[in-house]
Amino acid sequence: MTKKALVLFSGGRDSSVVAGLLAQKNFDLDLLIFDNGASSKIDLIEYRINELKENFPLSKIKVTFENCSSLLKDIALIHIEDDIKKYGYNLICMGCKLAMLSQAVCYCIDNKINLIATGFVAYENEWPEQMPDVLPLLETMLKKYSIKFINPIYFVESKVEIKKILSKMGLSTNSLEPTCLFGDTAALPDPNTVVNYVNDKLILCYNYIENYLFSKYNLADSDPILLRNNTRNGHKVIVLSHCFFNLFARAKGVSKANKNWATVDHILSFLREKNVGIIQLPCPEILYQGLNRDACGIENYDNEKYKKICQKIVDDYTYLIEEYLKSNLEVQAIVGINGSPSCGIDYTYSSKRKKLNRKGVFLDKFNEHLKRKNIVIPFIGVNISSQADIYEAIRKLHCELEA
Numbered sequence: 341m342t343k344k345a346l347v348l349f350s351g352g353r354d355s356s357v358v359a360g361l362l363a364q365k366n367f368d369l370d371l372l373i374f375d376n377g378a379s380s381k382i383d384l385i386e387y388r389i390n391e392l393k394e395n396f397p398l399s400k401i402k403v404t405f406e407n408c409s410s411l412l413k414d415i416a417l418i419h420i421e422d423d424i425k426k427y428g429y430n431l432i433c434m435g436c437k438l439a440m441l442s443q444a445v446c447y448c449i450d451n452k453i454n455l456i457a458t459g460f461v462a463y464e465n466e467w468p469e470q471m472p473d474v475l476p477l478l479e480t481m482l483k484k485y486s487i488k489f490i491n492p493i494y495f496v497e498s499k500v501e502i503k504k505i506l507s508k509m510g511l512s513t514n515s516l517e518p519t520c521l522f523g524d525t526a527a528l529p530d531p532n533t534v535v536n537y538v539n540d541k542l543i544l545c546y547n548y549i550e551n552y553l554f555s556k557y558n559l560a561d562s563d564p565i566l567l568r569n570n571t572r573n574g575h576k577v578i579v580l581s582h583c584f585f586n587l588f589a590r591a592k593g594v595s596k597a598n599k600n601w602a603t604v605d606h607i608l609s610f611l612r613e614k615n616v617g618i619i620q621l622p623c624p625e626i627l628y629q630g631l632n633r634d635a636c637g638i639e640n641y642d643n644e645k646y647k648k649i650c651q652k653i654v655d656d657y658t659y660l661i662e663e664y665l666k667s668n669l670e671v672q673a674i675v676g677i678n679g680s681p682s683c684g685i686d687y688t689y690s691s692k693r694k695k696l697n698r699k700g701v702f703l704d705k706f707n708e709h710l711k712r713k714n715i716v717i718p719f720i721g722v723n724i725s726s727q728a729d730i731y732e733a734i735r736k737l738h739c740e741l742e743a
């Protein structure tokens with residue numbers, strides 16, 4: 341079977357070496373060349389393309405020019421003043437690379453290519469898009485669309501080495517890369533700043549890709565849709581019981597051991613860091629018995645009046661979950677509080693403090709309702725004997741679901 345790779349190609353030394361290496365390994369190459377609207381002397385690239393075709397006659401080399409100026413504008417230019425205030429640097433070049441990668445993903449899906457190669461090198465690893473801390477983020481972005489991201493010459497530590505490889509391949513050692521106006525203004529920020537920038541901007545990349553796929557493919561087409569089902573759009577939400585974030589909601593007695601608001605902050609920032617949106621369920625017990633209720637066993641809630649209150653919440657939140665799913669977001673899990681007569685998942689308690697291996701009334705209803713509607717979302721129970729348990733459980737949950 342023919343091996344295909346897309347090379348983010350500029351005509352420069354590094355991407356030319358990558359194209360040559362892949363051609364030597366018998367890949368058919370799609371060289372994708374971007375014009376960001378600020379590049380000059382783009383015709384120089386033609387010379388390099390001819391060199392590659394002459395030196396690697398056995399590889400099929402297809403060349404495509406794409407304009408990424410509109411997406412670059414959305415990602416990095418429209419809000420440039422706010423961005424500079426927020427991040428302290430001009431990060432247009434990073435935004436430009438995100439725009440190119442987003443369009444490259446669409447190109448790969450259209451052309452059934454699952455490998456994107458760049459000419460990133462170690463001697464330029466201070467440049468935002470080539471920083472070691474940034475590469476995993478780009479890799480994850482592509483992985484969501486089942487595309488492998490490779491940087492075959494990332495070990496190369498000097499321009500001299502690159503020139504030697506070019507010579508060996510029979511290619512000229514000049515750069516032949518168009519110059520970009522933004523390149524002259526590029527800054528070298530610290531990796532954390534760039535990571536934050538990329539994490540903030542990825543949502544625009546995913547929106548672009550998803551909109552492209554929605555408008556291009558109708559739902560009857562199988563291949564791209566399969567890819568989409570495998571990958572989702574990268575946006576995730578998690579549904580949690582109310583009192584994960586509002587310790588005041590817990591019944592008297594239960595809340596005594598759990599007044600650690602610092603851990604609530606940890607959970608929130610952890611989920612924020614992972615870009616997971618939060619859906620906080622209402623507390624059904626408060627709606628039934630008020631805030632100043634005593635802790636009690638499941639018998640107290642196993643009645644029609646309470647179940648009716650629960651059913652109303654279940655109906656409303658099922659509708660809300662369906663809306664997220666329809667928009668192709670991933671609802672990662674519904675997380676309840678073990679031991680609670682309402683929100684327990686793995687166990688609850690009787691009024692005589694006997695541990696019962698069943699769900700609490702509220703989340704049991706929720707689970708049954710989703711099953712009837714064929715909506716599969718894992719229900720995860722967390723212990724609340726300490727807030728550290730909760731934080732650890734959510735961290736594990738996220739790792740498991742990410743794996």
Ligand code: SF4
Binds near residue numbers: 581584589624
């Ligand atoms: S009913 Fe659920 S949300 Fe309300 S206090 Fe109990 S466990 Fe927390």
